[in-house]
Amino acid sequence: MPRGAKPGERRGGRKTGTPNKATAEIKALAAEHAPAIIKELVRLATKAKSEATRVAAGKELLDRAFGKAPQALVGDPKNPLAAQVTMIGRTIDGPPNETREQWIARAYRELGVSPPAAAAAGPTNGRNRS
Numbered sequence: 001m002p003r004g005a006k007p008g009e010r011r012g013g014r015k016t017g018t019p020n021k022a023t024a025e026i027k028a029l030a031a032e033h034a035p036a037i038i039k040e041l042v043r044l045a046t047k048a049k050s051e052a053t054r055v056a057a058g059k060e061l062l063d064r065a066f067g068k069a070p071q072a073l074v075g076d077p078k079n080p081l082a083a084q085v086t087m088i089g090r091t092i093d094g095p096p097n098e099t100r101e102q103w104i105a106r107a108y109r110e111l112g113v114s115p116p117a118a119a120a121a122g123p124t125n126g127r128n129r130s
Helices: 021-047 051-066 100-111 117-121
Strands: 085-087 090-092
Antiparallel strands (some): 085 090
């Protein structure tokens, strides 16, 4: 829960369940024209000359009647953590096969510097002690 938010409120301070006044007018206008738009989609889906138009109209009708089809997430089922996510031209791999301490030691070795005494002694926050 964001700082300052009270129970039952969202980030903007509007209580849960309170309609958004900024979009209420647009939604009301769209709802007013919805029956005519559905009739036009039915007409296009059944009588349009273009096959692409009929498919697009049929898809819109089905989406409204049954909801959009679920999108499958694909990856390597044998190694699900190796799935890669590409963001803004950079690739992020799954987590490494090493502990935090092993990663820190490797990072110091790769940088060619010796770790400080506190890092060499291990964690000091009471975690991961045997």
